[in-house]
Amino acid sequence: AQPGAAEPVPAPMRDLVWGKLNFLHTTDTHGWHGGHLQEPQYSADWGDYVSFAEHMRKKADMDGVDLLLVDTGDRVEGNGLYDASSPKGKYYYDIYRQQDVDIICTGNHELYIASTADREHLHTVPNFKDKYIASNLDYIDTRSGERMPMAQRYRKFQTKNQKLDIVAFGFLFDFTGNANNTVVQPVRETVKEKWFQEAVREETDVFVVIGHVGVRMPEFQTIFREIRKLNPLTPILFFGGHVHIRDATAYDARSFAVASGRYFETIGWMSVDGELERAARSERSRLSFHRRYIDNNLLGLHHHTGLNATSFLTEHGRNVSAMITKARTELDLDYAFGCAPKTLWMSRSPYPGQNSIYSWIENEVLPDVAVNPRRKDVPRLAIVNTGSIRFDIFKGPFTRDTTYIVSPFLSKMTYIPDVPYAMARKVIKLLNNAGKITASSTPPDNRFMAIPEQLVIHESIINNEVSFASGDDLGGAPQKPLGEGAGQRPRLTEGYTTRDDIGNDGDDTVHLPVNFYVVPNCIQAEVDFPSDGEPETVDLVFMDFITPWVLIALRLLGGEYSREHVQLYVEGTFTELMAGWIEKSWPKRC
Numbered sequence: 001a002q003p004g005a006a007e008p009v010p011a012p013m014r015d016l017v018w019g020k021l022n023f024l025h026t027t028d029t030h031g032w033h034g035g036h037l038q039e040p041q042y043s044a045d046w047g048d049y050v051s052f053a054e055h056m057r058k059k060a061d062m063d064g065v066d067l068l069l070v071d072t073g074d075r076v077e078g079n080g081l082y083d084a085s086s087p088k089g090k091y092y093y094d095i096y097r098q099q100d101v102d103i104i105c106t107g108n109h110e111l112y113i114a115s116t117a118d119r120e121h122l123h124t125v126p127n128f129k130d131k132y133i134a135s136n137l138d139y140i141d142t143r144s145g146e147r148m149p150m151a152q153r154y155r156k157f158q159t160k161n162q163k164l165d166i167v168a169f170g171f172l173f174d175f176t177g178n179a180n181n182t183v184v185q186p187v188r189e190t191v192k193e194k195w196f197q198e199a200v201r202e203e204t205d206v207f208v209v210i211g212h213v214g215v216r217m218p219e220f221q222t223i224f225r226e227i228r229k230l231n232p233l234t235p236i237l238f239f240g241g242h243v244h245i246r247d248a249t250a251y252d253a254r255s256f257a258v259a260s261g262r263y264f265e266t267i268g269w270m271s272v273d274g275e276l277e278r279a280a281r282s283e284r285s286r287l288s289f290h291r292r293y294i295d296n297n298l299l300g301l302h303h304h305t306g307l308n309a310t311s312f313l314t315e316h317g318r319n320v321s322a323m324i325t326k327a328r329t330e331l332d333l334d335y336a337f338g339c340a341p342k343t344l345w346m347s348r349s350p351y352p353g354q355n356s357i358y359s360w361i362e363n364e365v366l367p368d369v370a371v372n373p374r375r376k377d378v379p380r381l382a383i384v385n386t387g388s389i390r391f392d393i394f395k396g397p398f399t400r401d402t403t404y405i406v407s408p409f410l411s412k413m414t415y416i417p418d419v420p421y422a423m424a425r426k427v428i429k430l431l432n433n434a435g436k437i438t439a440s441s442t443p444p445d446n447r448f449m450a451i452p453e454q455l456v457i458h459e460s461i462i463n464n465e466v467s468f469a470s471g472d473d474l475g476g477a478p479q480k481p482l483g484e485g486a487g488q489r490p491r492l493t494e495g496y497t498t499r500d501d502i503g504n505d506g507d508d509t510v511h512l513p514v515n516f517y518v519v520p521n522c523i524q525a526e527v528d529f530p531s532d533g534e535p536e537t538v539d540l541v542f543m544d545f546i547t548p549w550v551l552i553a554l555r556l557l558g559g560e561y562s563r564e565h566v567q568l569y570v571e572g573t574f575t576e577l578m579a580g581w582i583e584k585s586w587p588k589r590c
């Protein structure tokens with residue numbers, strides 16, 4: 001863990017179930033490779049994960065089974081370790097590559113900005129050479145204009161110990177917001193490609209499909225059906241991501257799919273046991289699958305390896321932690337802009353409400369930062385999409401790191417001047433409709449303006465009772481309090497209490513449940529409105545990211561506006577404006 005990180009906390013644990021073929025899975029880490037310095041249950045860092053994987057590989061070798069590491073993209077954008085440097089990722093690429101990942105693919109965040117896609121192609125693809133898979137993604141070299149696969153389309157390899165044949169794919173969901181130096185092929189088209197049809201005809205023991213795709217999204221179903229058509233008995237294992245939740249499901253009795261959360265809070269675990277070798281395969285052979293969502297908690301990592309603080313860190317892992325410390329120091333990530341007077345939640349507290357981060361932005365930040373000196377006398381509606389805010393703010397120092405954790409994007413505030421108020425006031429309602437504004441595919445679903453979790457979670461989840469009291473949250477597993485005296489009831493921390501299609505025993509750590517309040521896709525502040533009556537026209541101010549949705553909403557309301565009408569409203573990114581507001585408005589020291 002990093003110096004100054006919260007001390008890990010003991011908690012009751014569920015063990016990992018090993019099989020013949022085992023996997024560790026990370027997804028949507030978004031630059032959190034230094035761990036969660038303010039949250040004890042997730043405060044291990046990438047160096048600890050390197051140590052953990054080394055021990056787990058050793059155990060696999062000793063037991064004659066196999067362990068593979070998987071990463072399903074969105075490694076960038078969302079933390080100072082990646083975002084605070086110039087160029088972005090100056091330290092991150094070298095830190096990330098220290099983990100020996102066996103199968104890796106791209107997420108949408110590697111592709112929003114052309115320079116990010118360039119760096120992915122320049123650094124991560126060669127760093128992982130034959131491990132990187134891009135089944136439906138091409139890269140365009142903007143200097144030569146040459147279009148090429150981002151990486152190999154699929155990978156066939158043998159596992160180390162049992163020599164199991166694996167055919168692996170690496171997909172991205174049907175993403176349309178990518179920069180023009182990349183091309184994402186819709187999955188339904190990719191599966192018709194000659195190379196794919198040949199790959200699914202390869203003799204193999206297991207198919208592994210990794211993807212920056214939610215395990216309930218149609219893209220995975222399409223791939224599953226296409227492989228299964230020709231391979232009725234072969235195990236097909238899916239590793240997904242993108243929607244930032246812990247989730248698992250099975251598409252049939254010989255398939256299994258796991259998604260492993262977000263922000264390096266979770267290290268996913270999947271194991272498969274039974275007759276995996278194709279020579280032994282028959283209608284009668286049975287497979288068993290297990291999943292665990294491992295909290296990125298040092299004490300939990302000790303527990304799963306049977307080691308302790310003295311024996312756990314490997315030399316390599318320790319060195320990686322030191323690389324992170326050096327980068328964090330050089331980037332001055334602990335520099336505090338101000339002191340957050342209280343914790344502001346994205347989803348744990350209702351919106352509107354006094355502890356909601358969105359209410360804070362709407363009521364306090366926007367009225368101050370949505371100001372264009374040349375148009376300061378024009379009343380305006382300022383709209384921010386809730387998906388642009390990526391994390392909670394904890395009471396205490398608000399640092400350079402926190403800035404990027406909360407608001408990592410380069411989005412700016414843009415506007416359309418002098419929109420009739422009668423029309424402008426109705427825009428927010430259309431943006432906040434569930435589903436799509438129109439039947440056409442552009443812009444995509446309105447929910448893409450909100451946080452990714454809300455692609456899956458449509459209703460608030462309110463836990464009035466602590467389920468641990470009944471004991472059944474342990475799923476029948478023996479209770480193993482770490483670091484607590486015998487007979488003492490362990491103290492529980494708040495955290496994940498996952499229910500997936502397999503049951504409610506997926507989390508490796510028993511937590512107190514937390515609430516999840518759904519929030520609208522967008523929030524809006526009325527700024528400098530007349531004290532009496534309504535304005536005739538307003539400036540309609542909004543994050544540039546949501547321009548396609550705003551234009552469609554205006555069109556539906558009878559306003560013929562296009563991209564030419566959209567202008568920059570305030571200099572600087574929203575992130576810079578927010579950090580500036582904090583510096584000015586919150587006490588410097590805690």
Ligand SMILES: Nc1ccn([C@@H]2O[C@H](COP(=O)(O)O)[C@@H](O)[C@H]2O)c(=O)n1
Pocket residue numbers: 028074108109112242243244385386387388389409410411447448449450451452545
């Ligand atoms: N400039 C941007 C880019 C993205 N968003 C929000 O992030 C969501 C995607 O997040 P994932 O981690 O799931 O890929 C997207 O749907 C937007 O809500 C943004 O606000 N601004």
